[in-house]
Amino acid sequence: MKHEHFMERALELAKKGEGSVSPNPMVGCVLVHNDIIIGEGWHKKFGEAHAEVNAINSVIDKSLIPLSTAYVSLEPCSHFGKTPPCADLLIKEGVSKVVICNTDPNLKVNGNGIQKLKNAGIEVVTGILEEKGSYLNRRFFKSQTSKKPYVILKWAESANGCVANSESKPVQISGDFAQLYSHKWRSNEDAIMVGSKTVINDNPSLSTRYWSGKNPIRVVLFPDIDINAKYQILDQSVKTYVFNKSHSLINGHVEFIKFNVNSNILDFILSELHQRDITSLMVEGGPRLHEMFINNNLYDEIRVFKSKKLIIPEGLNAVTVPKNLLEIENIDLKTDFLRIYSKEFQP
Ligand SMILES: NC(=O)c1ccc[n+]([C@@H]2O[C@H](COP(=O)([O-])OP(=O)(O)OC[C@H]3O[C@@H](n4cnc5c(N)ncnc54)[C@H](OP(=O)(O)O)[C@@H]3O)[C@@H](O)[C@H]2O)c1
Structure with missing residues (x-):
């Protein structure tokens, strides 16, 4: 199965946060083991858990997490905001690979999440369905950059x-x-x-x-x-x-x-x-x-x-x-x- 296939699902999940997460972006996350989705989550409401946390919590057999790939529609955060950094969570859970749609233009993140994952030895792939993600989060990107x-x-x-x-x-x-x-x-x-x-x-x-x-x-x-x-x-x-x-x-x-x-x-x-x-x-x-x-x-x-x-x-x-x-x-x-x-x- 291609990266695009699972990222499509992550974006679909992200959209469920429309109208409830602003000023945060909409984010979806899918955990995949051997081409099978074992966990899904999205950021549901401003101030509440991020997509990665919800996806990990949804996995029934947690022993599969270290053998799985996380597909996240936005670069995992690297700073303490209303919740702890998601990059740290993915490192702690030991996922083997992280595939990302868009990098986060928020100056508090802006590549730091990706770097943290790489420093921990996790393989990172970026830019999957990037245009689709930019369109979905056009309000967030505009507000961050302009x-x-x-x-x-x-x-x-x-x-x-x-x-x-x-x-x-x-x-x-x-x-x-x-x-x-x-x-x-x-x-x-x-x-x-x-x-x-x-x-x-x-x-x-x-x-x-x-x-x-x-x-x-x-x-x-x-x-x-x-x-x-x-x-x-x-x-x-x-x-x-x-x-x-x-x-x-x-x-x-x-x-x-x-x-x-x-x-x-x-x-x-x-x-x-x-x-x-x-x-x-x-x-x-x-x-x-x-x-x-x-x-x-x-x-x-x-x-x-x-x-x-x-x-x-x-x-x-x-x-x-x-x-x-x-x-x-x-x-x-x-x-x-x-x-x-x-x-x-x-x-
Ligand atoms: N069909 C639709 O979708 C729709 C939607 C909304 C409204 N409408 C209709 O549109 C009509 C009103 O439209 P409108 O175009 O006459 O007015 P408007 O767009 O409602 O109001 C124009 C606003 O712009 C201000 N303004 C314009 N140039 C300015 C400038 N250089 N400096 C400071 N302020 C400036 C005006 O200030 P001042 O108060 O100082 O003039 C006013 O507050 C209504 O009859 C309404 O029913 C239709």
Whole structure:
């Protein structure tokens, strides 16, 4: 059996941690003896056991571990964090070989885990299904290397390219499947962002009502907010960051963060979010906010629901998807097309 076969399984296990492990990466581990999987594990929740620990604990006949190969989707950690180093565990258990998909860009690891294993005489193979692993953990890699969250711009537009009706009143543009997708996506990202005009016109709660995941942290660009207003985003139900021109104060779950009007606001926002351990941000609109991200080249992915319905009379137009992006998905959802574009990945 090939390395790729077992690494595929390790990545499949890793994905089970989606939405629960951030700001950690998703990691899966498979222990293989004589081409048979004898143990499996994945990192289930932030702060809890790493994949290697869970895989070793799942093995029934522990005497086989020293004769087996560990397939890990990310380089085993070499430092004491919330749990002890996994490289030490694999050395203690005496696995004969470790096969790794991606090295860990976290400066506390960054090759040290691999070196530790090699120093202990363990054979190490790296780079198996590397691109697939980079795509799975794109949020983690982006946040580690650029010190900014991975940014997904998302919107729904009518067949004639509108994101709102002519009265700027709340309107459901996409169908039920699209709503489900949107709420599932919200639960997978650390934070969700909208602009002030969207708050004023739609008064959204930005929750995951149609999916059983966590609600993301809410982020709002609202330069001139009245902090006593009765918007749903200020209802204290979820941690919320409001970037504005005049206030820096914390009121329960709502933090008002003042930005300098003469600085690059989006650079400032993304760096403040990074400092608050946010590795991914889904920007749901409206189009002026999307345009700011596109013009500043501060986005990684775009997801559009293109409805088959027209909005008449026409309202506000969606932004145009930049031409140089890769279209990585195009799915017909009956009432809408879902189109996903990426700057970097071709999964
Ligand atoms: N179909 C969809 O998927 C969808 C999703 C979301 C929203 N919408 C619709 O979109 C409409 C609102 O969209 P919108 O484009 O008018 O507004 P918006 O994107 O909600 O808000 C734009 C935000 O950007 C700020 N801004 C823009 N340029 C700026 C700059 N240079 N410096 C500082 N701040 C800047 C604005 O500040 P100011 O407050 O100072 O102007 C405002 O806070 C709503 O009617 C809503 O229904 C549709």
